[in-house]
Amino acid sequence: MNNPKNLKYAKTHEWVKMIDDSTALIGITNFAQDALGDIVFVNLPEPGDSCELETSFADIESVKAVSDILSPFTATVSEINEAVIDSPELINSDPYGTWLIKVENITDQRELLDVSAYELVCETEE
Amino acid sequence: MELKTPLYEKHVESGGKIVPFAGYLLPVQYESGVINEHMSVRTKAGLFDVSHMGEVYYTGKDALANINMLLTNDFTNMKIGQVRYSPMCNEEGGVLDDLLVYKVGEDEYLIVVNAGNRFKDVKWMKQKLFGDVTFTDRSDKIAQIALQGPAAPGILAKVADKPSIPIKYYTFIDNANVGGISCLVSRTGYTGELGYEIYVAAENAVKIWDLLIEAGRDFGLIPCGLGARDTLRLEAGMPLYGHEMDETISPLETGLDFGVKMNKADFIGKKGIEAKLPLTRKRVGLKITGRGIVREHEKVYCGNKSVGYTTSGTHCPYFKKALAMAILEIDYTEPGTALEVDVRGRRIPVEIIELPFYKRD
Numbered sequence: 001m002n003n004p005k006n007l008k009y010a011k012t013h014e015w016v017k018m019i020d021d022s023t024a025l026i027g028i029t030n031f032a033q034d035a036l037g038d039i040v041f042v043n044l045p046e047p048g049d050s051c052e053l054e055t056s057f058a059d060i061e062s063v064k065a066v067s068d069i070l071s072p073f074t075a076t077v078s079e080i081n082e083a084v085i086d087s088p089e090l091i092n093s094d095p096y097g098t099w100l101i102k103v104e105n106i107t108d109q110r111e112l113l114d115v116s117a118y119e120l121v122c123e124t125e126e
Numbered sequence: 127m128e129l130k131t132p133l134y135e136k137h138v139e140s141g142g143k144i145v146p147f148a149g150y151l152l153p154v155q156y157e158s159g160v161i162n163e164h165m166s167v168r169t170k171a172g173l174f175d176v177s178h179m180g181e182v183y184y185t186g187k188d189a190l191a192n193i194n195m196l197l198t199n200d201f202t203n204m205k206i207g208q209v210r211y212s213p214m215c216n217e218e219g220g221v222l223d224d225l226l227v228y229k230v231g232e233d234e235y236l237i238v239v240n241a242g243n244r245f246k247d248v249k250w251m252k253q254k255l256f257g258d259v260t261f262t263d264r265s266d267k268i269a270q271i272a273l274q275g276p277a278a279p280g281i282l283a284k285v286a287d288k289p290s291i292p293i294k295y296y297t298f299i300d301n302a303n304v305g306g307i308s309c310l311v312s313r314t315g316y317t318g319e320l321g322y323e324i325y326v327a328a329e330n331a332v333k334i335w336d337l338l339i340e341a342g343r344d345f346g347l348i349p350c351g352l353g354a355r356d357t358l359r360l361e362a363g364m365p366l367y368g369h370e371m372d373e374t375i376s377p378l379e380t381g382l383d384f385g386v387k388m389n390k391a392d393f394i395g396k397k398g399i400e401a402k403l404p405l406t407r408k409r410v411g412l413k414i415t416g417r418g419i420v421r422e423h424e425k426v427y428c429g430n431k432s433v434g435y436t437t438s439g440t441h442c443p444y445f446k447k448a449l450a451m452a453i454l455e456i457d458y459t460e461p462g463t464a465l466e467v468d469v470r471g472r473r474i475p476v477e478i479i480e481l482p483f484y485k486r487d
Contacts, residue, residue: 037155037159037160037353038159038160038161040161040419040441040448041417041418041419041441041448043417043418043472059470061418061419061441062160063160063161063353063357063440063441063443064154064155064160064353064440066419066421066470092159
């Protein structure tokens, strides 16, 4: 699967779609879903919760393991994707169409990579 | 350094995701994933490389006396061609390993041990030898392939003649002919399904694997990894060493009463097991009634009181539900009891239910 060029990536395998300077969608990459295997449970924050830079805002459980998802931003959660709570397997089948949370009021962000830099990260981890 | 089973190249070739496990490099899953592999075993068939398991032999006129002293089960009335499960305990009555005993000859027994315990077991077994007996560790010369699932008999019948296929559960055929290759075929398994475990000389492992994969094509047989092996055994309520059993747990606490013969004159661990009676804790099944997945080593609470810990747990594909096993104080082990498990700081409601979770029709 190709990683979309219009997204930004964290080296911890989250993708970010900037809507404007202070609003974004966050999901996990194809590399991440493939490494996790069959995803069976997702625990998301509530709208209104704050998330902090490089700390866990959600956990995703596959049959094999649980994995923390790190926030690329310090921001406020404005919306969560309810569909993914009912059907966690959407992350496996469509990682880039399946966002986890929408954030607003971004006050801090980590270094984000473009697709070619991110793919180099994946290559070194394989 | 991790060892490779004779089938390692096969797993890589077939797209297996290789992980280190019990000193071996083994596939945790293939491309279709754990859930698909799990369901294939429940509805059709799956093929597992379990060559990491250890095989040791006891031979000689005191072989029976040795294993009757070493193990908690009683092997006295066993017939050639039968298999018997048994825990092996330390003097304190804690479980050193759980294993299968095959009576292959009048004075000859094959014992199959867990890979992770092999060197510990071999050392212990050698220390305890007495009388006229020869002990041989043949683990590195023997491969083991498990063919499991409702389609397993149909698949095996395509490549083995009738006298080579054991009919009854917990029996085996030695020197069976599978596609012209000599094997030991055992009607046993670790999935809760009908199936076979096939022991073969390491150099013939790839041949048997290919033969079965080919014979199973029309039956929907797929190769399965360690991930599905674990979800299948958990769903079937089968204990796993290092989880529901260890050196501090009595086999009776795990609920292995059928493999512990307390009326046997003597065996290693008998006094230790007796000292823990009546039981103060035991293994239970947990249904996760709240949202989330409970895994191993999580504390179980009744209100603010810690009443035990989980030993295994995951999402079980057949039920599409999270299930777990736990060892709990005896007062909290009644089916229907509502408790909570602390999962990374979050309390998840659970309910005690009967084991096994899954039983085939």
